Amino acid sequence: MKNKTSTKNFGQFLKFQKFQEIGILIVLIILVLFLSITTSTFLTSTNIFNILRAFSWNAISAFGITMVIITGGIDLSVGSVMALSGLISAMMLRANFGDFLSILGGLFIGALVGFINGFLVGKTNLPPFVATLGTMNIARGFCYGLTGGWPVRDLPKSFIFWGQYDIPFLGLKIPLPVVVMAVLCILTSLFLNRTVWGYRIYAVGGNEQAASLSGINTKRTKILVYTLCGFLTAIGGILMTARLGVAAPTAASGYELDIIAAAVIGGTSLTGGEGTILGALIGAVIMQVLRTGMVLLGFPAYWQPAATGIIIIAAVIFDQYRKRKMGLVQ
Amino acid sequence: MNQILKMEEISKSFPGVQALNKVDFELYEGEVMGLVGENGAGKSTLMKILSGAYQKDAGRIFLDGRKIEIESPYHAQKLGISTIYQEFNLTPNQTVAQNIFCAREPIKKSILGNLGFVDKELMEKEAQKLLGMVEADISPKEMIRDLSIAEKQMVEIAKALAFKAKIIIMDEPTSALGLEEVEKLFEIINQLRTQGIAIIFVSHRLEEVFRIADRITILRDGKLVGVMRKEEANIEKVIYLMVNRPLSEMFQKEEVKTEEAILEVKNLYKKGVIKNTSFKLYKGEILGVAGLVGAGRTEMVRLIFGADKKDKGEIYLEGKKVEINTPADAVKLGIGLVPEDRQGEGLILKLAVRENIGICILRNLVNTLFVNKNKLSEIAQNFIQRLNIRTPSIFQKVLYLSGGNQQKVVLSKWLALNPKILILDEPTRGIDVSAKAEIHTIMNQLAKSGIGIIMISSEMPEILAMSDRVLVMNEGKLVAEISKKDATQEKIMAYASGYIN
Numbered sequence: 001m002k003n004k005t006s007t008k009n010f011g012q013f014l015k016f017q018k019f020q021e022i023g024i025l026i027v028l029i030i031l032v033l034f035l036s037i038t039t040s041t042f043l044t045s046t047n048i049f050n051i052l053r054a055f056s057w058n059a060i061s062a063f064g065i066t067m068v069i070i071t072g073g074i075d076l077s078v079g080s081v082m083a084l085s086g087l088i089s090a091m092m093l094r095a096n097f098g099d100f101l102s103i104l105g106g107l108f109i110g111a112l113v114g115f116i117n118g119f120l121v122g123k124t125n126l127p128p129f130v131a132t133l134g135t136m137n138i139a140r141g142f143c144y145g146l147t148g149g150w151p152v153r154d155l156p157k158s159f160i161f162w163g164q165y166d167i168p169f170l171g172l173k174i175p176l177p178v179v180v181m182a183v184l185c186i187l188t189s190l191f192l193n194r195t196v197w198g199y200r201i202y203a204v205g206g207n208e209q210a211a212s213l214s215g216i217n218t219k220r221t222k223i224l225v226y227t228l229c230g231f232l233t234a235i236g237g238i239l240m241t242a243r244l245g246v247a248a249p250t251a252a253s254g255y256e257l258d259i260i261a262a263a264v265i266g267g268t269s270l271t272g273g274e275g276t277i278l279g280a281l282i283g284a285v286i287m288q289v290l291r292t293g294m295v296l297l298g299f300p301a302y303w304q305p306a307a308t309g310i311i312i313i314a315a316v317i318f319d320q321y322r323k324r325k326m327g328l329v330q
Numbered sequence: 331m332n333q334i335l336k337m338e339e340i341s342k343s344f345p346g347v348q349a350l351n352k353v354d355f356e357l358y359e360g361e362v363m364g365l366v367g368e369n370g371a372g373k374s375t376l377m378k379i380l381s382g383a384y385q386k387d388a389g390r391i392f393l394d395g396r397k398i399e400i401e402s403p404y405h406a407q408k409l410g411i412s413t414i415y416q417e418f419n420l421t422p423n424q425t426v427a428q429n430i431f432c433a434r435e436p437i438k439k440s441i442l443g444n445l446g447f448v449d450k451e452l453m454e455k456e457a458q459k460l461l462g463m464v465e466a467d468i469s470p471k472e473m474i475r476d477l478s479i480a481e482k483q484m485v486e487i488a489k490a491l492a493f494k495a496k497i498i499i500m501d502e503p504t505s506a507l508g509l510e511e512v513e514k515l516f517e518i519i520n521q522l523r524t525q526g527i528a529i530i531f532v533s534h535r536l537e538e539v540f541r542i543a544d545r546i547t548i549l550r551d552g553k554l555v556g557v558m559r560k561e562e563a564n565i566e567k568v569i570y571l572m573v574n575r576p577l578s579e580m581f582q583k584e585e586v587k588t589e590e591a592i593l594e595v596k597n598l599y600k601k602g603v604i605k606n607t608s609f610k611l612y613k614g615e616i617l618g619v620a621g622l623v624g625a626g627r628t629e630m631v632r633l634i635f636g637a638d639k640k641d642k643g644e645i646y647l648e649g650k651k652v653e654i655n656t657p658a659d660a661v662k663l664g665i666g667l668v669p670e671d672r673q674g675e676g677l678i679l680k681l682a683v684r685e686n687i688g689i690c691i692l693r694n695l696v697n698t699l700f701v702n703k704n705k706l707s708e709i710a711q712n713f714i715q716r717l718n719i720r721t722p723s724i725f726q727k728v729l730y731l732s733g734g735n736q737q738k739v740v741l742s743k744w745l746a747l748n749p750k751i752l753i754l755d756e757p758t759r760g761i762d763v764s765a766k767a768e769i770h771t772i773m774n775q776l777a778k779s780g781i782g783i784i785m786i787s788s789e790m791p792e793i794l795a796m797s798d799r800v801l802v803m804n805e806g807k808l809v810a811e812i813s814k815k816d817a818t819q820e821k822i823m824a825y826a827s828g829y830i831n
Contacts, residue, residue, distance in 0.1 A: 194699070195700055195701060203678050203685070212637070213669055214657070215661030215690055
């Protein structure tokens with residue numbers, strides 16, 4: 001009896017929750033099939049892991065921004081935070097703080113900028129767009145100010161290991177950043193779907209008034225999501241720096257829009273209350289597959305951004321159409 | 331009188347529902363037609379077809395004897411059919427005149443007019459004229475956001491007149507009005523009637539329908555089940571047709587004798603909102619709070635609940651002084667608030683029934699790290715049965731439930747917390763007759779189990795039937811406390827409108 005109700009519940013769960021991502025998954029599969037047929041290089045393990053490695057830091061940040069967007073907010077500072085946290089780690093490494101402390105320092109800076117975002121949005125009631133537009137410029141300013149515009153080079157091998165090491169697994173070589181991303185994807189997904197905090201994040205984004213009147217501390221919830229977003233973005237930034245082996249003050253410029261696009265393609269609603277980590281992951285994969293795919297196809301480089309834009313819009317329209325058809329939204 | 335509108339065999343279906351099934355509807359010049367039915371009976375669908383918001387699947391519409399097709403809401407307005415929705419279609423950031431002439435602003439006569447310059451003076455003068463027709467004391471220059479609900483409604487009526495409306499549809503026009511404002515609205519309706527304008531009055535409040543309507547049309551399950559002149563109708567008959575079963579008169583609360591004060595409020599004060607207010611709430615009691623809209627009833631309970639900050643005042647729970655500064659504090663102490671604005675403040679529409687029910691008790695459902703979803707489902711399932719919530723499953727988004735069922739979800743949310751005190755702000759507004767009776771039954775059971783209930787209501791019959799005691803508020807002040815046996819409509823009205831002090 002118990003078993004029967006649980007399978008029934010599970011079926012309903014699938015119907016109401018999981019299938020949200022099916023639309024964009026179809027888009028991704030079509031893209032992959034198309035590229036596998038039209039190019040000989042796409043479906044090789046080297047290429048696939050190149051794709052995965054190249055998008056892993058964006059995806060990690062996208063997990064964070066998805067939570068921010070679910071609360072009805074936005075975070076424009078993620079690109080700058082990526083650069084700044086990588087830079088701080090790099091500078092600390094050069095000042096001989098050691099790997100552990102340096103990485104911790106980078107993570108701390110990311111979380112700090114996130115906390116400031118959360119504080120500005122939650123406590124002073126600044127619109128998230130304005131607050132994070134400000135911190136985006138402040139963080140970028142620190143990047144330039146601290147370095148005088150020069151990149152920080154010659155990072156220790158033990159640090160670069162995090163970005164460049166490939167784990168041998170069943171004859172494949174899985175890049176370490178991809179493993180970190182996969183672990184974080186599972187952790188944030190669990191956090192968002194299974195913990196009290198996750199429930200509150202959805203509640204605040206769905207209806208802030210009602211959430212507050214139900215006894216939820218909405219300010220604290222907002223501070224939490226922005227801080228987490230900053231922290232996750234810092235992980236991404238440090239992995240990126242480790243992969244590139246150099247921390248440039250101009251790094252990750254404009255990434256915020258790619259990261260927001262990944263979340264939105266993944267079905268996160270900019271009006272808040274809806275979105276999943278799995279969706280953000282698929283969204284980030286689509287972005288990277290597009291970019292790599294166009295290179296492999298020999299698509300003219302100067303036209304690539306235009307094509308990317310068109311495909312983003314088409315993917316989201318398709319996804320919304322499907323959701324309406326299924327009665328998931330009205 | 332001339333027939334102005336005839337709708338014949340109108341049908342409309344939505345995926346899975348036959349919303350209207352060959353419904354006939356007609357309207358004469360200068361007539362007030364009451365349109366009643368339970369939620370889901372098809373009233374709004376019929377009115378949305380008439381106002382151009384929906385397209386009919388089948389049927390014919392004749393306006394002044396001419397067959398017409400209504401293409402869009404704007405088209406309907408041009409044809410002389412105006413609708414005043416519960417949530418007004420006004421832009422709060424613009425003036426009254428700008429709203430009345432929205433998208434049809436008079437332009438300047440000179441060359442400037444050709445460039446699109448608006449003749450502001452003329453527009454405001456015309457607006458003033460229209461406002462005068464409904465005897466509204468509103469300046470055309472005022473911003474919509476500064477107006478009261480009743481005033482916004484008058485602006486909507488003036489806007490309808492600007493379109494030279496022949497038919498005005500009013501969707502639950504009194505649901506957000508106080509008693510005095512309802513009287514004023516009825517005066518306006520009577521005046522429109524003498525000008526030959528036909529009015530469709532859609533409402534759940536049957537007493538009001540009987541007062542103002544000349545004829546009443548009754549729908550049930552998408553079908554027309556009766557049209558009658560007011561003289562031939564009585565409330566029992568109409569209710570019987572609406573729900574297809576006789577409904578005993580308004581629910582009466584069983585009296586609960588108790589001396590034990592569960593909540594005491596002393597000298598509650600907020601500058602410009604609430605003047606020194608003190609009262610007690612007893613265990614098992616339903617304390618009715620009556621008053622006109624704007625008397626400060628909602629504001630008072632929000633102060634008690636910590637949703638707004640009080641300037642002064644003490645609150646005692648079961649004899650002990652408590653500090654409530656945020657809703658979170660109140661929730662921890664076992665106080666629940668069912669707000670007036672169900673969709674805006676009570677529910678998270680995008681989330682499922684289960685998540686909405688569990689929102690206040692999440693912390694108690696944690697297994698080491700994660701929320702125990704099975705337990706949560708069990709609780710939600712339990713409430714669905716206990717309160718008879720009609721939903722396909724606990725995973726349904728609350729958005730798709732009817733008003734009555736949504737309200738039951740809000741109630742479940744608080745009941746899951748095992749509260750000591752429940753504050754209900756207009757608990758049955760906009761809810762159909764049978765769901766209303768169910769909610770009254772639930773309230774009675776709760777009171778019996780020892781919960782103290784504060785119930786704000788603008789519906790006099792509800793106040794009279796459900797309250798053990800009635801507090802009356804006027805201009806932010808408690809002006810009377812009336813026991814159940816002394817409470818009459820006249821007495822409460824007199825205090826509420828400030829005739830007695």
